Amino acid sequence: MSTTVSPMLVRLAAQRATGALLRDAGALYLVDGEVVHAESPAAPGIDILLAKGGRLPTERWQEAVDRAGAHHRVGRFLVDSGRLASGELEICHLGALFDAAFFALAPGGGPTRFRRGAAHWLGPVKPVRAEAVERETRRRRELLDNLWPRPEVDSAPVTPRTAAGTADITSRQRAVLDLADGVRTPAGIARLLGRPGFHTLIDIRRLAAAGHIETPRASAPPAPAPVPAWVADVSADPDIALLRRLRDALEASL
Amino acid sequence: MANTETALKEAVTSIDGALGVALVDYTSGMALGTLGGGKDLDLAVAAAGNTDVVRAKVRTMEMLGLKDEIEDVLITLGSQYHLIRLLKGRGHTGLFLYLALDKGRANLAMARHQLRKIEADLEL
Numbered sequence: 001m002s003t004t005v006s007p008m009l010v011r012l013a014a015q016r017a018t019g020a021l022l023r024d025a026g027a028l029y030l031v032d033g034e035v036v037h038a039e040s041p042a043a044p045g046i047d048i049l050l051a052k053g054g055r056l057p058t059e060r061w062q063e064a065v066d067r068a069g070a071h072h073r074v075g076r077f078l079v080d081s082g083r084l085a086s087g088e089l090e091i092c093h094l095g096a097l098f099d100a101a102f103f104a105l106a107p108g109g110g111p112t113r114f115r116r117g118a119a120h121w122l123g124p125v126k127p128v129r130a131e132a133v134e135r136e137t138r139r140r141r142e143l144l145d146n147l148w149p150r151p152e153v154d155s156a157p158v159t160p161r162t163a164a165g166t167a168d169i170t171s172r173q174r175a176v177l178d179l180a181d182g183v184r185t186p187a188g189i190a191r192l193l194g195r196p197g198f199h200t201l202i203d204i205r206r207l208a209a210a211g212h213i214e215t216p217r218a219s220a221p222p223a224p225a226p227v228p229a230w231v232a233d234v235s236a237d238p239d240i241a242l243l244r245r246l247r248d249a250l251e252a253s254l
Numbered sequence: 255m256a257n258t259e260t261a262l263k264e265a266v267t268s269i270d271g272a273l274g275v276a277l278v279d280y281t282s283g284m285a286l287g288t289l290g291g292g293k294d295l296d297l298a299v300a301a302a303g304n305t306d307v308v309r310a311k312v313r314t315m316e317m318l319g320l321k322d323e324i325e326d327v328l329i330t331l332g333s334q335y336h337l338i339r340l341l342k343g344r345g346h347t348g349l350f351l352y353l354a355l356d357k358g359r360a361n362l363a364m365a366r367h368q369l370r371k372i373e374a375d376l377e378l
Contacts (some may be wrong), residue, residue: 091258091349172281196281196282202281
């Protein structure tokens with residue numbers, strides 16, 4: 001059986017806890033042990049997805065946050081005021097939630113803390129079972145590794161390789177490649193395109209596997225452990241007589 | 255405008271022979287919602303696998319230079335139909351509805367028609 005993505009998430013779900021699970025790479029918000037929201041710097045927020053998708057101008061989103069944020073009812077407000085249909089909000093929110101959770105729960109994302117009672121200003125839209133978040137996060141990791149098992153490309157600046165022909169590139173991948181300038185990271189490109197971070201990583205790994213972008217060298221192997229200091233002391237003053245006796249003994253036994 | 259749960263429920267109850275239905279994001283392969291299915295038909299696995307079907311077709315159309323969109327894809331098995339309908343609403347690019355039907359009980363033309371209606375409910 002596969003290993004658990006986040007033992008703390010599993011524990012909090014079992015306790016039906018309410019609050020925020022905080023890591024360096026992002027946060028998950030729980031209500032009664034279910035995941036109601038997630039955010040991560042690597043995943044464009046629902047506001048960006050909606051704005052870039054042409055569904056909700058940034059000003060409308062800001063207005064909703066100003067008016068309903070303090071009551072933790074931004075999602076509700078968007079639907080009740082007719083700005084968004086409930087199914088639309090739900091679909092967009094679910095996409096953003098699983099996307100951010102994938103990054104927030106990434107291995108090596110630093111220590112995990114839990115702030116009990118903390119709630120997100122978006123308010124509940126469609127709670128998801130922690131188990132489903134676990135399972136989906138694991139599936140996504142496996143999917144990326146099957147495409148190109150080099151996680152270094154996920155966070156490094158994206159550098160195109162001009163030599164490779166581009167006949168096999170899809171229009172989705174073309175949009176990613178067009179923004180690759182050796183400086184922008186996959187997260188930066190995702191934000192500019194208004195696409196989920198994970199979706200962009202799928203294109204990045206496929207492009208890297210096909211040789212259209214550089215795969216950075218894996219970090220250099222650790223330097224060998226230094227030779228102990230006594231080695232230098234020994235060679236500074238070799239015991240010539242002992243070495244001669246050793247040589248003689250070896251020759252005699254041959 | 256229906257929420258996803260209502261739309262999926264309508265698909266399973268109103269379409270004759272429906273075995274299961276899923277709303278799928280075809281880039282990630284994640285099912286945003288599923289209804290029906292069971293031991294013989296794991297909808298999460300079906301959702302992830304069928305993203306490859308859609309992706310392959312989209313790519314082929316690009317290679318052929320066809321400036322058109324996929325409306326639906328039909329896969330006919332010995333005992334089932336699998337129907338994939340791509341959603342086209344402004345905010346919904348990259349999603350498809352996946353419907354598994356019992357071939358013996360289903361009316362394919364009606365099923366396609368009803369799936370179109372359910373898509374419209376989701377889009378409004």
